[in-house]
Amino acid sequence: MVLGCMLAAVLLTTILIIIAIAVRQNSTALAQEKFLLRNAWQERQRSILTDIRDYAFWGEAWEHLHLRVDKNWAFTQQNLGPGLYQEYHYEGVFVVDGSGRTRYAVINGQLSDIPLEAWLGKQSNVIVQQARAFISEERALVKNTRIGGSPAIVAAAPITTGKVPGLSMMPGPPSVMIFIDRYTQNKLLALGNSIGISNMRVAVGPQASSMGLALAVEQSEPVQIVWDSGKSGDHLLIVTLPLLALTMLMLGIISRRVIRHAMDNARLSDWRFEQLRQSQRELSDSEARFRDVAEASSDWIWETDARGVLTYLSSRFTAVTGYDVAVQLGKPIDCLLISSSQPVSEWMQRQNSGSDRRTLRCHFHSAQGEERICSLVAKPIEIQGNKVGFRGTVSDITLEVEAQARIQYLSQHDTLTGLPNRHRMNEFLSGKLQVQPAAAQPLVMFSLDLDHFKPINDLYGHAAGDRVLNEVSQRLRVCLGAEDLLARQGGDEFILLLSGLTSDEEIEARCHCLMDEIRKPFNVVGQVVNIGASIGIARAPQDALQPEELLRMADIALYQSKNLGRNRWVFYSPEMSEQLVQRREMERALSQAVTRDELRLFYQPRYSLHSGKMDGAEALLRWQPSPPALVMPDSFIPLAEETGLIIPISDWVLQRACRDALSWPDRFYVSVNISPVEFCRGDLAGRIATILQVTGLPAERLELEITENVTLERPEKALLIMQRLKVLGVRLTVDDFGSGYASLGYLKAFPFDGLKMDRSYMKDFPHSQQAHSIVNGIIGLGKAFSLVITAEGIENAEQFAELRAIACDEGQGYYLGRPMPAVDFMRLLETAEQNEAINETGQPG
Numbered sequence: 001m002v003l004g005c006m007l008a009a010v011l012l013t014t015i016l017i018i019i020a021i022a023v024r025q026n027s028t029a030l031a032q033e034k035f036l037l038r039n040a041w042q043e044r045q046r047s048i049l050t051d052i053r054d055y056a057f058w059g060e061a062w063e064h065l066h067l068r069v070d071k072n073w074a075f076t077q078q079n080l081g082p083g084l085y086q087e088y089h090y091e092g093v094f095v096v097d098g099s100g101r102t103r104y105a106v107i108n109g110q111l112s113d114i115p116l117e118a119w120l121g122k123q124s125n126v127i128v129q130q131a132r133a134f135i136s137e138e139r140a141l142v143k144n145t146r147i148g149g150s151p152a153i154v155a156a157a158p159i160t161t162g163k164v165p166g167l168s169m170m171p172g173p174p175s176v177m178i179f180i181d182r183y184t185q186n187k188l189l190a191l192g193n194s195i196g197i198s199n200m201r202v203a204v205g206p207q208a209s210s211m212g213l214a215l216a217v218e219q220s221e222p223v224q225i226v227w228d229s230g231k232s233g234d235h236l237l238i239v240t241l242p243l244l245a246l247t248m249l250m251l252g253i254i255s256r257r258v259i260r261h262a263m264d265n266a267r268l269s270d271w272r273f274e275q276l277r278q279s280q281r282e283l284s285d286s287e288a289r290f291r292d293v294a295e296a297s298s299d300w301i302w303e304t305d306a307r308g309v310l311t312y313l314s315s316r317f318t319a320v321t322g323y324d325v326a327v328q329l330g331k332p333i334d335c336l337l338i339s340s341s342q343p344v345s346e347w348m349q350r351q352n353s354g355s356d357r358r359t360l361r362c363h364f365h366s367a368q369g370e371e372r373i374c375s376l377v378a379k380p381i382e383i384q385g386n387k388v389g390f391r392g393t394v395s396d397i398t399l400e401v402e403a404q405a406r407i408q409y410l411s412q413h414d415t416l417t418g419l420p421n422r423h424r425m426n427e428f429l430s431g432k433l434q435v436q437p438a439a440a441q442p443l444v445m446f447s448l449d450l451d452h453f454k455p456i457n458d459l460y461g462h463a464a465g466d467r468v469l470n471e472v473s474q475r476l477r478v479c480l481g482a483e484d485l486l487a488r489q490g491g492d493e494f495i496l497l498l499s500g501l502t503s504d505e506e507i508e509a510r511c512h513c514l515m516d517e518i519r520k521p522f523n524v525v526g527q528v529v530n531i532g533a534s535i536g537i538a539r540a541p542q543d544a545l546q547p548e549e550l551l552r553m554a555d556i557a558l559y560q561s562k563n564l565g566r567n568r569w570v571f572y573s574p575e576m577s578e579q580l581v582q583r584r585e586m587e588r589a590l591s592q593a594v595t596r597d598e599l600r601l602f603y604q605p606r607y608s609l610h611s612g613k614m615d616g617a618e619a620l621l622r623w624q625p626s627p628p629a630l631v632m633p634d635s636f637i638p639l640a641e642e643t644g645l646i647i648p649i650s651d652w653v654l655q656r657a658c659r660d661a662l663s664w665p666d667r668f669y670v671s672v673n674i675s676p677v678e679f680c681r682g683d684l685a686g687r688i689a690t691i692l693q694v695t696g697l698p699a700e701r702l703e704l705e706i707t708e709n710v711t712l713e714r715p716e717k718a719l720l721i722m723q724r725l726k727v728l729g730v731r732l733t734v735d736d737f738g739s740g741y742a743s744l745g746y747l748k749a750f751p752f753d754g755l756k757m758d759r760s761y762m763k764d765f766p767h768s769q770q771a772h773s774i775v776n777g778i779i780g781l782g783k784a785f786s787l788v789i790t791a792e793g794i795e796n797a798e799q800f801a802e803l804r805a806i807a808c809d810e811g812q813g814y815y816l817g818r819p820m821p822a823v824d825f826m827r828l829l830e831t832a833e834q835n836e837a838i839n840e841t842g843q844p845g
Contacts, residue, residue: 011248015241022237030229034213036195037225041153041215044191048155048179049142051088055080056157056177057138059164059458065095066159066175067168069103075111084179085109089187092119092180095159096128098172116178119147120154123218131156131176144215144223150202151215151223152182163454166714171683192227196399200227251279299374303381303391308333308345311389320396322367337362337376337394348378348390361397373398414488416466417473425487425495429547432497433540443540444501447554448476448514450492451532451566456524464524468531475517479510495551504571511535511569534561535569543572587643589625590636594652598625601656602819605828606671606790606812609804614832616669616703618812619657620819621649641677650678651687658695658702660822664829671703673735676710680717685724692728699729705756707735711746719750726751733790738778747785754810755782759793762813766802776806783807 055061060079064070075081084090085108094116095104102115116124123145130141140157158174161167183191185201192200203212203224212226258272300320303312309332313325328336337344339362347360360376378392414421420428432443450472457465469492476486476494485497496514501507518533536558544550557572564570593599603617623631640646654672661670678684692699704725711718722732733754734747738761747755757778764771775791782789791803794813803811817828 011244014244018237018240018244022234026229026234033197033227033229037192037197037200037213037227040191040195041213044181045142045153045155048090048153048181049140051090052140052155052157052177052179053138054462056140056159057162058159059162059167061159061177062161062164062167065104065177066097067170069095071104071111074104075106080104081106082109089181090179091182092178094119094178094180096124096176096178098175100125100128103175119180120145123154123220126218127154127156127178128176131178132158132173134158135160135174144217146217146220146223147180147182150182150184151188151217151225152180154181155179162458164458166680168717169681169683171686188225197227200225202226254279299393299395301391301393302333303389304333304348305389306387308348308390310336312391320366320394321364321372337364337374339363344376348380351378351380351390372396373401417470417488419473419494420485420487422487422489422495425485425489425497426547428485428487429497429550432499433545433547433550442500442502442542444498444507444510445538445540445550445554446494446496446498446511446514446569447536447538447551447558448494448496449534449558449562450518451534453492453531456529456531460525460527468522468524468529471522472518475520476514478517479513495554507537507571508569511537515567515569532567534558534566536561536572537569538572583639586636587639587645590623590640590645590649591643593623593625594648598623599649599652599656600624600630600821601653601660602821603660603670603825604812604819605817605825606810607816609791609800609808609811614668614829615810616671616701617825618671618673618705619653619660621653637675641675646675646678647682650675650682651691654688654691655695658691658697661701662695662697663826665833666701668829669701669703669731670697671705671733673705676707679706679710679721680714684721685728688725688730689728692730700731703731703733703754705733705735708737708746711750715746715749722751733788736792738774747781747787752785752787754788754790755785756790756792759813762791762793762795762799765799772802775803775808779806779808 060073064073065080073079080093084093084106091108093104093106094102096116097103102117105112105114105116107114116128120127127141127143134140135158138160140155142153142155145152145154156176156178159177160174188200188202192198203226212224214222214224216222254275258276261268261272300316301312301314302310302317304310310329313328315325317323317325317328332345333348334343334345339347339360344360344362351358358377360378361373362376363371363373365371373396375395375397376392377394378390380387381389381391413419413424429443429445453465453468456468469488472492473486473488473494476496480486480496481498481500483499485495487495487497489495498507498510501510514535515533518531521528521530523529536554536556538544538550538553538557540550543553553572556576557570560576561568561570600622602620602622604620605614605617607613608615621633621637623633623636625631637646640649657670657672661668664670674684688702688704692702706722725732731753732751733756734752735756736758737755738758755778757775761771761775761778765775766772779789788809790810790812791799791808792812794800794803794811794815796815799813800811800815820828
């Protein structure tokens with residue numbers, strides 16, 4: 001009875017240990033498979049995000065899929081056609097316009113009229129709206145979704161002009177481009193096979209979520225992905241449990257026979273007692289062997305004697321290494337497994353019989369000559385406290401090590417050029433700068449950005465641009481030393497970290513080398529293309545000792561280099577940071593000027609030189625961020641034009657001027673200056689029409705002053721805008737005539753109503769014969785084109801009298817009236833109504 005209980009306890013303990021190890025192996029395998037699948041899915045999301053940014057933030061897509069839908073360009077010419085399905089496996093490609101209508105769709109590589117809602121349902125509107133929210137940041141979004149029971153990745157981005165200046169604009173929200181990567185059963189199987197997971201599929205019916213991977217889907221239940229896990233623990237149970245059960249069954253039968261016949265067969269008692277002891281020893285050896293095997297989680301099992309000579313190899317050994325078991329038995333384990341740190345046999349001798357599990361990474365050469373990396377687990381075999389040998393397992397981890405090395409490489413290098421990326425550059429820079437300032441070696445950072453690179457992508461495609469970037473990276477290496485680093489930041493921006501340059505002359509010599517290499521012609525699709533580069537230079541420890549600060553200062557110097565005309569290099573100086581801070585502070589304050597009611601309008605009266613009566617006034621903008629100081633427009637209008645704030649500021653000026661003019665007598669008009677940037681980029685005619693409708697001011701009482709230079713760039717577009725303005729009924733006047741570079745022919749080609757002479761002509765008028773002739777000629781030219789001629793800058797009575805004598809129509813200047821606030825101008829209007837005529841001396845009353 002006691003022996004039976006002991007055998008049952010031993011059997012139960014052994015089974016529990018084996019089951020526990022098997023469960024642990026299964027759990028480890030499942031966790032590894034989840035990790036691989038999650039990384040593969042995230043990599044696919046990053047890939048589709050990169051693809052949609054390349055297509056959506058593209059000037060050609062703006063022209064052919066937003067301003068108009070050109071299916072010949074998109075599909076037939078395969079700019080956004082079957083290639084996205086055949087090469088990138090995107091089952092759905094959609095373009096949704098500003099009204100939410102699907103304007104372009106490619107389903108499984110074929111043109112289709114199916115709308116986006118038919119695939120995504122109610123989610124389509126949410127995705128489109130969220131994508132449009134990224135228009136100012138030029139970012140895209142990527143989400144998981146469910147289509148017909150299958151998981152899918154959806155990426156969406158607003159279509160923008162990219163970096164192409166001067167493209168036509170269209171009112172309303174931007175169009176949105178959507179890519180859909182739908183994972184059918186076949187694609188799931190292919191994805192699983194690529195990462196070593198078999199029979200991957202979407203879960204049907206109730207299944208345990210711990211056995212698969214749940215993909216989160218917005219506003220819906222997660223999609224559960226399951227597969228057939230490679231359960232190595234189950235294989236261990238299949239091998240060991242039957243053998244253990246058979247052994248214990250045999251021992252039970254023997255024990256039963258011993259107990260039954262012990263009293264009856266006394267003559268055999270001594271022999272049976274010896275048999276029982278032998279059986280107990282065999283049972284102990286078997287328990288130790290199976291316990292070690294269960295703890296090892298092996299690919300193949302081995303045993304050696306005390307000297308490290310192989311005495312046992314499992315059958316799995318041949319399948320893994322290609323060697324025959326019989327050939328290897330009797331050879332030292334050091335002949336098979338090699339460790340770079342020490343001989344395997346020496347490492348085994350230091351192992352003890354404790355519970356700690358230690359592994360040794362080593363390698364071996366298979367029968368095919370391949371070097372394989374493995375993980376060795378060893379435990380000593382002890383009899384009565386003496387080591388008589390070792391046993392353990394060897395796991396082939398070659399693929400795992402290679403995958404980790406690949407991941408490590410990709411995390412630190414640019415996939416296009418193979419150069420170190422920003423992460424690797426930061427590590428390198430930190431290592432160089434992590435010293436005491438007194439011991440720091442000179443380090444120079446070049447922030448290099450290619451000039452005129454964007455047109456290459458636009459004209460020849462992204463593939464040609466990638467080839468140029470690769471060639472640029474090869475050329476830049478020519479100018480590097482052994483301890484220098486070249487990294488790609490992204491796009492067409494590179495960072496160079498150079499050591500050992502102690503003087504400005506050495507730095508500039510390196511800049512000359514870089515410029516000379518980049519200026520060499522590039523062969524792009526059989527065409528010779530030339531580009532340049534702008535470089536910003538920061539030095540350590542002179543400028544900074546922190547990686548982030550050094551990079552920021554190099555970027556500031558690069559920004560200054562581009563502002564100075566590109567194709568040059570600029571050293572960082574502290575004044576650049578101060579100027580940038582001041583500029584950003586002014587930009588921040590200016591962006592809030594409208595909401596904080598800090599803008600003011602002053603009015604300068606304009607008089608008819610024939611009648612002496614006031615005809616109207618010019619609205620002049622002032623900024624008052626803190627009373628009583630006023631900021632003149634020359635100080636902030638250029639910044640507003642550069643940052644895009646000119647549009648809301650101009651809307652405010654137009655609305656305020658029209659509302660103020662509505663309170664004037666009907667015969668008075670108001671004149672407003674229009675910025676060239678606003679004229680070219682904004683929907684000027686539409687905005688003017690809206691403002692006239694909202695304020696109620698008659699269109700003929702609004703005059704727009706436009707500089708002559710707006711006709712130089714894209715004259716056809718300028719003419720179209722002016723014609724739309726004339727349809728509204730507003731007056732158009734050439735502002736500062738004679739200060740630009742337009743030809744006289746544009747006065748005939750464009751529908752102007754008036755002409756304002758630049759104030760510079762009044763400086764020597766009328767005493768200078770040359771100035772007098774020029775002014776007289778401009779007046780005659782305006783009369784020839786039936787234009788109303790206005791003279792600016794009238795400073796004295798003599799100029800006033802002479803201009804009236806030579807038939808100038810209108811005038812304004814300090815002599816006639818200074819710019820004044822709206823309240824003061826209203827009082828002037830009341831006086832003008834009471835006194836219409838000028839006095840006897842020819843001066844205004």
